[in-house]
Amino acid sequence: MEALRCLPCVGPKSAQRMAFHLLERNREGGRRLASVMAQAMEKIGHCQRCRTLSETDLCRLCINPNRNDAQLCIVETPADVVILERVTDYRGRYFVLGGHLSPLDGIGPRELGLDLLDKLLSEGHVQEMILAVNPTVEGEATSHYISEMGKERAIQVTRIAHGVPLGGELEYVDGGTLSHAFADRRVL
Amino acid sequence: MEALRCLPCVGPKSAQRMAFHLLERNREGGRRLASVMAQAMEKIGHCQRCRTLSETDLCRLCINPNRNDAQLCIVETPADVVILERVTDYRGRYFVLGGHLSPLDGIGPRELGLDLLDKLLSEGHVQEMILAVNPTVEGEATSHYISEMGKERAIQVTRIAHGVPLGGELEYVDGGTLSHAFADRRVL
Numbered sequence: 001m002e003a004l005r006c007l008p009c010v011g012p013k014s015a016q017r018m019a020f021h022l023l024e025r026n027r028e029g030g031r032r033l034a035s036v037m038a039q040a041m042e043k044i045g046h047c048q049r050c051r052t053l054s055e056t057d058l059c060r061l062c063i064n065p066n067r068n069d070a071q072l073c074i075v076e077t078p079a080d081v082v083i084l085e086r087v088t089d090y091r092g093r094y095f096v097l098g099g100h101l102s103p104l105d106g107i108g109p110r111e112l113g114l115d116l117l118d119k120l121l122s123e124g125h126v127q128e129m130i131l132a133v134n135p136t137v138e139g140e141a142t143s144h145y146i147s148e149m150g151k152e153r154a155i156q157v158t159r160i161a162h163g164v165p166l167g168g169e170l171e172y173v174d175g176g177t178l179s180h181a182f183a184d185r186r187v188l
Numbered sequence: 189m190e191a192l193r194c195l196p197c198v199g200p201k202s203a204q205r206m207a208f209h210l211l212e213r214n215r216e217g218g219r220r221l222a223s224v225m226a227q228a229m230e231k232i233g234h235c236q237r238c239r240t241l242s243e244t245d246l247c248r249l250c251i252n253p254n255r256n257d258a259q260l261c262i263v264e265t266p267a268d269v270v271i272l273e274r275v276t277d278y279r280g281r282y283f284v285l286g287g288h289l290s291p292l293d294g295i296g297p298r299e300l301g302l303d304l305l306d307k308l309l310s311e312g313h314v315q316e317m318i319l320a321v322n323p324t325v326e327g328e329a330t331s332h333y334i335s336e337m338g339k340e341r342a343i344q345v346t347r348i349a350h351g352v353p354l355g356g357e358l359e360y361v362d363g364g365t366l367s368h369a370f371a372d373r374r375v376l
Binding site (some may be wrong): 086156164 | 225324362
């Protein structure tokens with residue numbers, strides 16, 4: 001139970017329920033999970049190019065010759081790569097920061113792999129850098145820092161749109177988002 | 189209790205709690221609420237120009253000579269006017285639809301006051317019509333209808349930005365919004 005607590009959103013009660021469930025009703029599943037988890041912990045590292053999670057030195061997206069080298073999408077987490085691949089028809093490359101700038105927690109440009117990003121940009125293939133970093137305060141600061149890196153190399157820097165979520169109602173959107181969405185209105 | 193059920197989000201339990209609370213602990217408040225509510229129900233009507241809720245024939249925003257006649261913001265509800273006034277520095281006029289097109293519920297152009305909107309546009313003051321209708325399916329259909337009305341009169345039609353809410357995380361945003369936000373990215 002103590003060990004299960006390392007899972008996100010699992011408190012003492014959930015941990016107890018999980019433990020008893022596995023012990024009493026699904027030992028086979030528990031064995032398999034333990035084994036797969038042990039393997040995953042040892043074998044899955046980070047892609048040496050884009051820093052996403054990968055079992056190999058270079059991930060599948062990085063070695064895919066059909067992806068467009070001219071576009072580079074910057075995200076915070078490997079989960080963001082997965083979801084963007086699912087919902088968009090983007091065919092460029094990615095770079096995973098693994099978080100956002102947070103000096104108080106000791107997370108600076110080095111921890112986000114920005115030296116690696118700089119090396120990647122210096123290759124000269126990238127023409128558009130798309131910032132898909134979370135629009136939080138820390139994410140904005142990170143975006144700003146990275147956009148300056150792009151501008152120094154005369155790379156076009158774009159940012160995914162921020163505004164009212166589709167299907168949302170104005171009344172339930174926070175003031176900051178609504179104010180931004182209003183100011184950032186588009187010609188139809 | 190039965191009568192309290194007409195309030196939004198009030199089910200049988202809430203209604204019972206409210207009723208007992210007023211009866212046992214705050215009769216004075218209950219009396220005042222009953223009186224204010226009765227007055228409001230009788231006295232508050234709709235502005236004859238913009239259709240928002242108003243005690244007078246023309247609302248305060250419509251009679252304010254300092255507002256800009258060249259901009260007209262289209263919203264679904266009077267609550268949207270209140271929130272936009274609070275979070276933006278918009279100084280133009282409003283027009284309140286009172287809902288969105290919904291043929292199955294018998295809500296067509298007439299019910300949304302689009303004849304009144306047409307008359308307002310025909311005065312020739314409006315140069316930009318800002319659509320701040322909810323980005324739901326019905327809202328989009330309504331936006332489309334109204335944008336055609338604007339285009340016929342060569343009025344610029346804009347729409348508030350849709351995308352990832354500020355402070356939100358990509359992982360928790362629905363696929364449709366994220367896909368739209370990606371496609372609609374902005375040059376920084």
